[in-house]
Structure formats: structure tokens, C-alpha cells
Amino acid sequence: MIRVEKLSRTFGEVAALNAVDLQVRKHQTTVIMGGSGSGKTTLLRMLAALDKPSSGHVWFDGHDLASIRRKELYELRARMGMVFQYSALLNSLNVYDNVAFTLHEHTQLDESIIRTMVTMKLEQVGLRGFESFMPSELSGGMAKRVAFARALAMDPEIVFFDEPTSGLDPISAGVIATLIKDLTQKTHMTSVVVTHDVHAGLQIADYIILLWQGDIIAEGTPDEIRQHADERVQQFLEGRPDGPIPFSRSKTAYIDDLLHKPGVVRIL
């Protein structure tokens, strides 16, 4: 479905991704895991063509997203959906109009048909009856489910999830994780999930890609990842604060800083 070749992205001097290669297979849930600053959100934004790579290619079903024209991209977007970290519902519209948004914008369907479709999508995420609620009246978990329903509105082939479980209580997080797994299987869609939630990631993934500082350090099925020999992988899965990935991110020698040695680099 998506093939990524030597993908790099730099922000000024800082490299967020270093020539990454990977594949997203059809009808699977691919989970991209990593800590903060590992480059996973940057990677997702480029898979969804929200950001342009500094170098390399993202092939989406034969189209190179790095050099695609806006018109073609917008046609491809009908086949993509995205659930954003903070849901990103349009806050001037109620739940119904948010879910119906792409149908209103890109189809000439009758309102009665759109109503039926919206009802079905809301039923899939378990929120039928909330049509007239405004986004500000929803809890975080409910807003995410509405965002999920909105992403499903055009029956996309692939849905991107940015941190679907972060900021949610364990039960809501579990609900979202289960929804992703179930809907991916039932509707034969493809899901790409970016998360630092190890528990949810291992639970829903068919394939896991583990990023660290802009490099892929491990990939495979959840079981392969659980048994991975790399110490960094085990540290991430267990959430140990110190190990091969060091606790201290200080850039200067501690003793120099304490002694106020000249020439010490100060970090804000």
C-alpha cells in the first residue's frame, strides 16, 4: 500500500528522520512506536502527505507523494482518512456535520442518504444519538470516536492515527484500541497508528516499527518485537528510565558545569 524509500526530514539543523525505509501492507494494522522526539509523528505526517520530505520518496499505490500535484493529491485523499491527536473536529460544526463534512463537500448525495451513512458511521464507533452535540460538549474519548467516524465517512482504504490513545483514561483508550483493531479487520482497511503506548501498540498491531532518534531500530510482528534481542527495544517495552537509551540528555560534562568552567555550552 505504502512504500517508503530513504526518507529523510530535517528541521533546520536537526534531523528528525534519517533515510528510513519501510512498508505498510494492505489490510494490516501497522504500528509505529517510539518515544518523544523519535520522529514518529514526522514520519506519519509524510505518509499522509501533510509534510514534504527533505529527501527520499513515499510511494502511495504507485504515486510519489513527495512530488505529487495538489489536484492528484486531493483525489488520493478520498482514499485516506486521518484521526488527529487532538481529534481536530471543526468546532463550529456539530457532530453530525463534522462526520458528514466530506460527504457534503465531495459528493452530490441526497441528505437522506448522507444521514443514513452518518448514522452507520456513528453506530460503528458507538455514538449514535450524539448528532446534535457540539465538539466542546464531548469528552476527549468521545471526540476521538467522532473523529474516527469522520475519518471513516468516505470509506477510506487507509486510515492514519496520530497518538489515538494519548490523553485518554485506560477504559477510553481500550475502547479506541479495540475499535481500531476491529474495524481494520471487519472492513478490510489498512491502518497506520503512531503511538508511544506500548500496551495498546502490542495489542492492535499486525506489524510494529520501532523508531529511535530518527532510525528504525526494530520491526516485526508483536511477538518478534517482544522477543527482540536489542537492549533498546526491551528498555522501551518495559519503560525503564535508564539503559542503553540514557536517562541524562545533558550536553555538557557535569563536572565542568558544577565548576563553572569557561567554554561550557549553556543549554536553555
Added chain:
Amino acid sequence: MMSVSFDAVIRLLGSLGRFALTSLDRMGDATTLSLSSLALLFRRPWQGQHIVLQLYALGVGSFIIIAITGAFTGMVLALQGYYTLAKFGSESLLGAGVALSIIRELGPVLGALMLIGRAGSSITAEIGIMRVTEQVDALEMMAINPRARVLLPRIIATTIALPILVTMFDIIGLASGYVIGVELLGVNGGAYIGEMISKVMLQDLYAGWVKAVGFGFIIGVICTYMGYRAEPTTEGVAAATTKAVVAASVGVLIMNYVLTSFFL
């Protein structure tokens, strides 16, 4: 000692140059962004409905503040004008004085400054918050060009709304100037109106409207740009809103001088 001050001069020149470069850079960016948005006016899908919505929100919403400003500006001009003109015994010119000041200068400028405060700041804050909450990206993912949907209608709306608001400002200002001049200060009503009609030329009205269109346009461009390029954090949106109000106000005042020098 000498070398220290020399260093200071170099540093000063350096920071001046940096300031000039970043300013030019941002102006160029703002120009490309707004031109590329405006070009979408002639492309499908047609954004008419969204332009009307913005016209209502920004234009109609600003009417009350414009009316109040217009009324008090007309009133104070009549008071000040009477005080000055009475010294030369030419109170009968009061009508012409008030009308020319309002139509040529104060209507467009004060109208623009009020629109910046009332509508410009909210444009920047709204677009900035859409950025923070990823709504701009969400539109992009749903194959809606945010430039066409978010930026374009607001630029068009301020450009159309300001001339209309300025016309209302002028009418209310002239009427309240008349009330103060004639009813309160006792200037002859016939002379007030007669002088006003004979001294105000059609080209004065045009000058006012051209200014209003120009001001409305740069308000739209600056305020949408600042919001769209706001750093996606709470502080970023706050800073962008302040910057938008300052830049738009200064822009209006500079543009006002340039346009006035053309029209005289």
C-alpha cells in the same frame, strides 16, 4: 574604549540588517501566501457561501463599534473645528471642514483601526487556534484547500466590508457633526449644509473609498497571514495576534500617507 564602541556599532548594524532581512522575508512570504490564496477565487469549488458568512461575521459584527466611533468623531470634530474657525470668524465653513476631514481621512483610518481591533484580531486568533488544534491539517486531509476555505474568504470579506463600514462611518459622523455644530453651537444650518455640499468633491469620496478598499485588503492579508503562520502553541497564537494588530495598524497608517500623497 574605541574598539568597544566600534563593536557596538557593528552589532547594531548587524541586528538592523537581520531585522530588515527577516521583515522582507516575512513580507515576501505573506505576499506569496495571500496571492496564492486569492488566485483560488477563480477556481472551483466556488467559495461564495463562505465569503458571505465571513462578510456577515466580520462586517455586520463590526457595525456597532464603527457607528459609535463615527458618531463621537463627528461630534469632536465639530467642537474643535468651531473653536478654531471662530477665531477667524468663519464658523460657516464648519460643515465643509468636518465633512472633508471625515471623508478624506478619519473615516477610512479610524474605520480601519476599529476593524483591526474588532475583526482583525479575531481572524488571527481563530486561524491560529485552528492551527494549534490541527483543524487546518484536518481540512487538508479531507481534500479541502485551507487557503481557499480559510484564508481567501476572510481577505475578500475585509476588502468588501471596510468600504461599506467607512461609508456608514462617514454618514453617521456627518450627521452627528451637524447636530453638534448646528443644534448645540448655533451655526446656521443652511450655511453648514451649503458649504459642505459646495466644498466636498466627488473625488474626495473616491479617495476615501479607495483608501478603505486598500486598508481592508491589507488588514485581511496581514491578519490571515499571522494566524496561518502562527507557531502552533498557546504563546504562539497570543504573540501572532499581538503582531497582527501592530503590523496591520502600522501598515494602515503608512499606506494612508502614501495614498494621500497620490490623491492631493
